[in-house]
Amino acid sequence: MQNVDWNQRYIESNTPWDSGVPSEELKQVIASGLIKPCRVFEIGCGTGTNAIFLAKSGFEVTACDLSDVAIEKAKSKAEDSGASIAFIQADIATLEYDGAPFPFVFDRGTYHIVRKGNLVGFQNTLKRLVEPGGCYLVLAGNANDDAPEGCGPPRMTAAELCTELEFDAFDLVSLEVGHFHGVKIGGELLTPLAWKGVFRRRTSPR
């Protein structure tokens, strides 16, 4: 997925990941009480479905995407739904965020893309975004998927995910196997295998 023209993908609606329904995994962590309404940052918000869900669930949402076309679509959807969201168009790997860190950061399908181009930049941003004790919920492609590679999301092993996301700043809280729901490729509804990882920002360096 490197060198993807994200704006073009959104202009052509070539966006199989864009399910239009909030992530089940996100709904679960909220229903479980692990994450309560708070300030949240969404990495790679796309057309804003999950950002809107979070805002409607009582969260104060900031949502970022590289694609200004996606951001415009997300803004329009948020306006139509009456959700108040702060949108940022930026590359997450070079975002110079110097505001207050967030108790919760959510990411459905962006880390597994950005890691291939600028993992260190992504880690630096993540470290700045999540407050000590705060949580990062990430959904990423799973290398154990039996389906032929190439048509779904980028895949990675559990070891890669844990090493890259713990680095010197986070502890793994839980890692589960799940699925990306609502993914439509070639007219077919697929459920690519996914990792659902919850990481907690360390309160002291490793």
Ligand SMILES: C[S@@+](CC[C@H](N)C(=O)[O-])C[C@H]1O[C@@H](n2cnc3c(N)ncnc32)[C@H](O)[C@@H]1O
């Ligand atoms: C697979 S899509 C997922 C979008 C959204 N999370 C969803 O579930 O519908 C990946 C998203 O990451 C965005 N993206 C890609 N590279 C990025 C970067 N370096 N910084 C911020 N967003 C990026 C793309 O524009 C796209 O919206």
